[in-house]
Amino acid sequence: xxxxxxxxxxxxxxxxxxxxxxxxxxxxxxxxxxxxxxxxxxxxxxxxxxxxxxxxxxxxxxxxxxxxxxxxxxxxxxxxxxxxxxxxxxxxxxxx
Numbered sequence: 001x002x003x004x005x006x007x008x009x010x011x012x013x014x015x016x017x018x019x020x021x022x023x024x025x026x027x028x029x030x031x032x033x034x035x036x037x038x039x040x041x042x043x044x045x046x047x048x049x050x051x052x053x054x055x056x057x058x059x060x061x062x063x064x065x066x067x068x069x070x071x072x073x074x075x076x077x078x079x080x081x082x083x084x085x086x087x088x089x090x091x092x093x094x095x096x
Contacts, residue, residue, distance in 0.1 A: 001035075004053045004061055006087030010080045012046035018080040019049065025073045026053070033060025047082065058089050 042048035
């Protein structure tokens with residue numbers, strides 16, 4: 001399991017709308033290899049949103065890039081973003 005984690009910046013007054021639209025699109029897309037979607041909103045910066053998606057592998061995620069569904073998702077969410085997203089793929093290391 002790997003985690004795609006993105007930091008996104010949106011207009012604070014449109015943050016909740018952004019999360020709803022983005023979440024709905026991701027749920028409907030039902031991407032193969034995707035197992036969970038979580039949004040985190042910053043307390044200190046209401047315009048900052050972090051998105052975490054669980055994937056089987058990096059390949060499971062990247063196979064969707066450039067598909068009509070992926071392109072439509074990016075177009076629908078880009079109008080909310082005030083800066084370019086920053087993110088990557090991560091492994092989880094738990095401390096017990």
